[in-house]
Amino acid sequence: MAKVVVVFYSGYGHTKKQAEAVAAGAGSAKGATVELLAINAEGDLPEAGWDKLAAADAIIFGAPTYMGSAPWQFKKFADTSSKVWFSQGWKDKIAAGFTNSASLNGDKQTTVQYLITFALQHCMVWIGAGQLPANAKAAQRNDINFLGAFAGAFAQSPSDSSPEEGPLPGDLETAKVFGQRVADYAVKTRG
Numbered sequence: 001m002a003k004v005v006v007v008f009y010s011g012y013g014h015t016k017k018q019a020e021a022v023a024a025g026a027g028s029a030k031g032a033t034v035e036l037l038a039i040n041a042e043g044d045l046p047e048a049g050w051d052k053l054a055a056a057d058a059i060i061f062g063a064p065t066y067m068g069s070a071p072w073q074f075k076k077f078a079d080t081s082s083k084v085w086f087s088q089g090w091k092d093k094i095a096a097g098f099t100n101s102a103s104l105n106g107d108k109q110t111t112v113q114y115l116i117t118f119a120l121q122h123c124m125v126w127i128g129a130g131q132l133p134a135n136a137k138a139a140q141r142n143d144i145n146f147l148g149a150f151a152g153a154f155a156q157s158p159s160d161s162s163p164e165e166g167p168l169p170g171d172l173e174t175a176k177v178f179g180q181r182v183a184d185y186a187v188k189t190r191g
Contacts, residue, residue, distance in 0.1 A: 002032045002186035005052055006179070008062030008098075009039040009074045013163030015064040015100045018155045021172040022060055022098055025179025031190075032183035043076030050084070058094035058127075058186035060179065061119065065101035065111040078118050085122055094189065095119035096127045096182045098153035098175060100167055112152040129153055130181045131174065142170030144177060153178040 004026045010016035019036060026034040037049050045053075053059055063070035070078075084090055097115035099108045119126050128150050134143030147154040153175050157166030167175075 002057045002183065002190045003055055004032055004034045004058045004060065004183045004186055005037050005056040006034065006060045006062060007037040007039065007053065009071060009077070011064055011071060014157035014166055015062055017163050018098060018100050018167055018172065018175050019062045021175035022062065022153065022179035025176030026060070026183035029180050029183030029187055031187040034183065039073055039077045041073065043073035045077065054089055056093060057190050058182055059090065060182055061095065061097040061115045063099055063111060063115070065099045065106050065108050068107040068110050070111050070114050081122070088123060091123040093124050094127055094182060094186050095124035096152060096178070098155070098178065100155040100157055102157060102159035104147065104156050108154045109151065116151060127182050127185055129178055131177060142168055144170060144174050146170050
């Protein structure tokens with residue numbers, strides 16, 4: 001079985017909901033197991049979190065976009081990974097990432113670019129979204145990849161919405177398809 005870990009930070013619960021959708025998609029891949037690993041409000045992993053990441057075949061990173069980038073809690077996790085970096089502990093593992101913000105754009109690309117750079121510094125292999133955008137006149141807001149992301153999975157949750165209200169169903173389906181893509185790739189390369 002290919003082991004997929006979805007490690008994420010969520011400040012208000014919206015990115016957690018997106019992470020759960022990514023994990024559901026990854027879990028639907030035949031031959032894959034998946035685990036959610038939440039970074040807490042202090043920027044720390046739960047006990048044994050680093051061991052779970054070390055055992056993973058694929059790590060999917062998730063963070064909300066705050067002020068044009070990932071929040072400090074995720075950056076603390078990233079900085080703490082320098083011990084793993086020094087020993088090349090994640091080298092050649094599969095990596096992917098996702099983000100959520102209140103605006104349709106909200107500089108989400110900057111956050112995913114940060115995640116890409118972080119993964120590449122660890123010598124990981126990055127997997128993009130693999131979904132065509134819903135950009136025709138007939139497109140609806142709840143279509144898959146309505147936000148047109150290629151580098152990772154994007155979602156949008158209005159600033160005054162609760163996690164029950166956002167991300168929208170189309171963004172959650174985008175996250176599921178994305179999670180399954182990453183897990184399918186992990187299964188295929190592990191074989």
